[in-house]
Amino acid sequence: MKSFNYAITRHGSNAFNQSMCEQQYIDIISAPNRDAAEERAYAKGKDTVYANQWLSARLLSSLSKIDCELLEMAVYYEEEEVEAACIVCGKPIGKLPQWKAGYSWCGCVA
Numbered sequence: 001m002k003s004f005n006y007a008i009t010r011h012g013s014n015a016f017n018q019s020m021c022e023q024q025y026i027d028i029i030s031a032p033n034r035d036a037a038e039e040r041a042y043a044k045g046k047d048t049v050y051a052n053q054w055l056s057a058r059l060l061s062s063l064s065k066i067d068c069e070l071l072e073m074a075v076y077y078e079e080e081e082v083e084a085a086c087i088v089c090g091k092p093i094g095k096l097p098q099w100k101a102g103y104s105w106c107g108c109v110a
């Protein structure tokens, strides 16, 4: 079956994961249709969707450029953490999300 990429939005503000924010992109899911995408999003995000929140899926190809950028940022935020090193001196600086690991430095930069 052919599948499409869907942008997953989490709706509903909650202090634990999206305080003062009514909706936020959280993921990209590949599925044959919108219902299946939403189903998969719920299955995957069951620990991060609270009682007052719900998920929706939108065809990735229907998003505007700015929405795509927001989505890209959101997906990077969810990325696994890696051992990061200072980009200047190479000293280990602990675990950081992948996207941030390539842009961080330690106290060596005055």
Ligand SMILES: [Zn+2]
Pocket: 086, 087, 088, 089, 090, 091, 105, 106, 107, 108, 109
């Ligand atoms: Zn350094």
